Amino acid sequence: MLRARLVVTGTEVLEGRVRDENGASIAADLTGRGIRVVGTVVVDDALASIEAAVAAALADGTDLVVVTGGLGPTHDDRTMEAVARAVGVPLAESATALARINEAMSGVRVRASAAVRDAAARKQALVPDGAVTLPPPGTAPGAVLPVGDQTVVVLPGPPWECMASWQHAVATPRLHDLLARAGGPPITLRLAGVVESEFIEAIDDPQWHDGIEVGVCAKPGELEVVIRPDDAHGRALAHHLDTTFPGAIFSRDGARIEQVLGAALQERGVTLATAESCTGGMIGARLTAVPGASAWYLGGVVSYDDAVKRDVLGVPAELLATHGAVSAACAEAMAVGVRAHLGSTWAISVTGIAGPGGGSPEKPIGLVYVGVTGPEGVDVRELHLYGDRERVRQRAATIALHMLREAVTA
Amino acid sequence: MLRARLVVTGTEVLEGRVRDENGASIAADLTGRGIRVVGTVVVDDALASIEAAVAAALADGTDLVVVTGGLGPTHDDRTMEAVARAVGVPLAESATALARINEAMSGVRVRASAAVRDAAARKQALVPDGAVTLPPPGTAPGAVLPVGDQTVVVLPGPPWECMASWQHAVATPRLHDLLARAGGPPITLRLAGVVESEFIEAIDDPQWHDGIEVGVCAKPGELEVVIRPDDAHGRALAHHLDTTFPGAIFSRDGARIEQVLGAALQERGVTLATAESCTGGMIGARLTAVPGASAWYLGGVVSYDDAVKRDVLGVPAELLATHGAVSAACAEAMAVGVRAHLGSTWAISVTGIAGPGGGSPEKPIGLVYVGVTGPEGVDVRELHLYGDRERVRQRAATIALHMLREAVTA
Numbered sequence: 001m002l003r004a005r006l007v008v009t010g011t012e013v014l015e016g017r018v019r020d021e022n023g024a025s026i027a028a029d030l031t032g033r034g035i036r037v038v039g040t041v042v043v044d045d046a047l048a049s050i051e052a053a054v055a056a057a058l059a060d061g062t063d064l065v066v067v068t069g070g071l072g073p074t075h076d077d078r079t080m081e082a083v084a085r086a087v088g089v090p091l092a093e094s095a096t097a098l099a100r101i102n103e104a105m106s107g108v109r110v111r112a113s114a115a116v117r118d119a120a121a122r123k124q125a126l127v128p129d130g131a132v133t134l135p136p137p138g139t140a141p142g143a144v145l146p147v148g149d150q151t152v153v154v155l156p157g158p159p160w161e162c163m164a165s166w167q168h169a170v171a172t173p174r175l176h177d178l179l180a181r182a183g184g185p186p187i188t189l190r191l192a193g194v195v196e197s198e199f200i201e202a203i204d205d206p207q208w209h210d211g212i213e214v215g216v217c218a219k220p221g222e223l224e225v226v227i228r229p230d231d232a233h234g235r236a237l238a239h240h241l242d243t244t245f246p247g248a249i250f251s252r253d254g255a256r257i258e259q260v261l262g263a264a265l266q267e268r269g270v271t272l273a274t275a276e277s278c279t280g281g282m283i284g285a286r287l288t289a290v291p292g293a294s295a296w297y298l299g300g301v302v303s304y305d306d307a308v309k310r311d312v313l314g315v316p317a318e319l320l321a322t323h324g325a326v327s328a329a330c331a332e333a334m335a336v337g338v339r340a341h342l343g344s345t346w347a348i349s350v351t352g353i354a355g356p357g358g359g360s361p362e363k364p365i366g367l368v369y370v371g372v373t374g375p376e377g378v379d380v381r382e383l384h385l386y387g388d389r390e391r392v393r394q395r396a397a398t399i400a401l402h403m404l405r406e407a408v409t410a
Numbered sequence: 411m412l413r414a415r416l417v418v419t420g421t422e423v424l425e426g427r428v429r430d431e432n433g434a435s436i437a438a439d440l441t442g443r444g445i446r447v448v449g450t451v452v453v454d455d456a457l458a459s460i461e462a463a464v465a466a467a468l469a470d471g472t473d474l475v476v477v478t479g480g481l482g483p484t485h486d487d488r489t490m491e492a493v494a495r496a497v498g499v500p501l502a503e504s505a506t507a508l509a510r511i512n513e514a515m516s517g518v519r520v521r522a523s524a525a526v527r528d529a530a531a532r533k534q535a536l537v538p539d540g541a542v543t544l545p546p547p548g549t550a551p552g553a554v555l556p557v558g559d560q561t562v563v564v565l566p567g568p569p570w571e572c573m574a575s576w577q578h579a580v581a582t583p584r585l586h587d588l589l590a591r592a593g594g595p596p597i598t599l600r601l602a603g604v605v606e607s608e609f610i611e612a613i614d615d616p617q618w619h620d621g622i623e624v625g626v627c628a629k630p631g632e633l634e635v636v637i638r639p640d641d642a643h644g645r646a647l648a649h650h651l652d653t654t655f656p657g658a659i660f661s662r663d664g665a666r667i668e669q670v671l672g673a674a675l676q677e678r679g680v681t682l683a684t685a686e687s688c689t690g691g692m693i694g695a696r697l698t699a700v701p702g703a704s705a706w707y708l709g710g711v712v713s714y715d716d717a718v719k720r721d722v723l724g725v726p727a728e729l730l731a732t733h734g735a736v737s738a739a740c741a742e743a744m745a746v747g748v749r750a751h752l753g754s755t756w757a758i759s760v761t762g763i764a765g766p767g768g769g770s771p772e773k774p775i776g777l778v779y780v781g782v783t784g785p786e787g788v789d790v791r792e793l794h795l796y797g798d799r800e801r802v803r804q805r806a807a808t809i810a811l812h813m814l815r816e817a818v819t820a
Contacts, residue, residue, distance in 0.1 A: 011625050011627075014450060017441075017627050017636070027426030037424055200484060215421050219428065276691070279695070280691075280698025281694025281712065283691065285691040288688070288690025300691065302694040304698060304707055305707075307708065307752075342721075343717070343721075357702065387568075387570040391570045
């Protein structure tokens with residue numbers, strides 16, 4: 001298998017002020033193309049740090065090294081210089097890059113003098129000699145640099161620029177040829193309602209460990225399984241999992257539950273509304289991250305305060321007084337209420353105690369009720385989740401989406 | 411300054427199937443304590459990969475190495491073994507750890523035989539000889555291992571277990587002594603409405619580069635500035651920024667805008683409601699991530715479909731027909747509508763075109779209107795954002811929160 005190493009630059013990433021997105025996105029893309037990512041390093045902005053990391057990544061013969069960040073106009077943005085030093089070539093001004101940068105800058109309102117702009121453009125047009133520059137999604141162009149049989153790709157740091165540049169990079173002849181030699185995508189399955197220990201038990205047979213590589217990753221409420229290679233043997237394991245856990249596999253192409261659910265709703269020409277208490281809008285945010293969600297998602301009510309549950313969703317005041325907001329009865333009334341209020345085919349509701357405050361012996365932190373309602377009645381599930389506030393909320397949201405998918409596709 | 415290196419283990423992280431949270435969280439915590447994080451590596455689950463990464467991290471004399479992940483009960487969880495090999499000590503069963511694991515397991519419903527459970531407990535009680543084990547938040551205990559003057563901390567992989575274990579680790583005498591020698595927290599400022607080039611210009615004077623270290627990180631709609639050390643010189647720079655950008659600094663202790671806004675609302679005894687279209691619930695989700703948000707956040711309406719804007723929020727049908735859903739008039743009506751509907755003191759609304767579809771020459775992708783209303787009228791701002799769908803949504807949400815903070819604290 002072809003091998004890749006990633007070098008993520010940026011003191012803000014190294015110090016945890018921003019989460020790395022580029023390393024993960026590029027790694028997922030490479031893995032999907034059948035290239036093995038063997039290591040990722042995060043380093044600060046210093047020239048020496050980046051140079052050392054790139055040199056180390058190239059040292060063991062890795063086919064592809066992808067470096068992100070540090071392509072901006074300031075003197076602190078030294079990634080191109082560091083790559084040039086690590087590879088042992090000088091920097092050279094790219095006329096193509098300079099023209100593209102000037103064009104990109106002409107469309108941006110910059111509060112700077114012409115001299116400052118010109119210096120910024122020229123700085124960003126300096127790339128390692130021999131590199132092919134990429135069209136800049138922002139103003140900083142990335143580059144593809146051949147180093148003997150190895151290839152170094154340099155991409156800008158802002159995540160959307162990074163991924164847009166990466167699409168340009170894979171279209172270059174150099175990467176096109178490299179990727180043509182990649183192993184092709186693995187089999188990626190996503191399962192709901194199966195815990196890791198059950199999965200481990202299901203593949204506890206020598207035939208599933210011989211000439212086949214299985215990775216498993218537990219996510220809140222889901223299990224992701226990656227099988228390599230995608231050949232007869234790999235597909236036999238996929239089939240084995242399908243029969244061992246009937247109905248559990250909800251995705252066979254890497255699609256997330258939001259996408260799978262959206263496709264199921266759209267296919268049926270039906271709509272969805274949400275009523276969220278402890279998740280506070282997370283489900284709506286996840287659903288609307290799917291482009292085209294307007295075809296099947298009407299919207300929802302974030303009924304964080306009990307008065308909103310009562311006045312907007314129509315949860316009876318007596319119900320709230322008797323059962324409390326965190327109850328099966330309230331989850332049911334929220335789901336039914338939002339469905340009626342927004343006029344959707346389906347509705348889901350979540351109410352629970354995410355912590356760190358608000359727990360009691362009767363209703364501990366992690367107690368969550370999820371309601372699903374549609375043309376044929378309403379179903380409520382009681383969950384006992386553990387972990388911190390964010391984990392409880394995320395898991396509750398994921399389980400609600402899975403409950404709805406089950407109901408819609410039943 | 412004391413130096414730390416992080417080793418994040420896990421093929422699922424390396425291949426981008428899950429985003430790293432542990433490395434970033436630990437790095438942010440260490441940075442906040444005045445320890446310099448000099449590098450983070452992500453490696454797969456293989457024994458050799460982890461062993462090599464830990465050995466390399468120790469090789470340059472780093473004071474602290476933090477390793478996360480791979481402490482589970484299966485034979486693939488080999489981090490403790492890898493650390494022991496890297497350090498050159500044998501594995502030894504910790505009686506304390508075994509007792510704690512058995513206690514933790516007794517509270518978990520496990521579908522496994524007693525023999526399997528016992529083997530799992532014993533496997534997880536094996537730690538490098540000389541290590542102090544930590545109380546397990548789940549069932550896998552972490553450990554603190556002295557290596558001469560250096561220290562290795564091993565933490566479980568699930569993020570909430572990792573951070574809970576880290577709190578136990580910093581309370582051990584070994585880390586307590588180490589952290590007492592740390593430099594103390596830097597000055598961390600967050601600014602709104604200032605772009606990076608303006609900031610760079612503001613500190614373009616030798617006095618702000620001599621004996622002082624300044625880091626800047628551009629986030630959507632915000633700028634984070636870290637100044638080291640927190641001494642008279644550092645504070646003079648903070649004061650300089652305060653006078654150069656009056657009112658722009660909204661956080662001086664690392665607090666996020668949601669927290670700052672929540673505190674401002676709570677202090678004044680007022681409440682907030684949200685009306686979200688293109689952000690789909692992101693603002694509500696961010697607000698409710700703050701513990702205790704129920705004191706000031708009533709809830710909101712995700713009015714993704716125009717019928718919800720009309721029927722739930724009371725946006726007039728004629729307004730939608732004339733101006734469209736993405737218009738200043740609609741943003742105003744959404745904000746006013748949700749404030750009336752939920753009975754809040756303040757309200758914010760967002761409506762826009764996040765892409766990738768839906769753009770037109772008159773209303774391009776990235777056009778977003780944000781409305782803010784309160785006791786004294788309504789204010790709408792027109793934004794022209796760039797980037798992909800998620801960036802447009804995130805930035806719109808952040809700008810909406812800042813607009814509200816300005817209005818509330820005016």
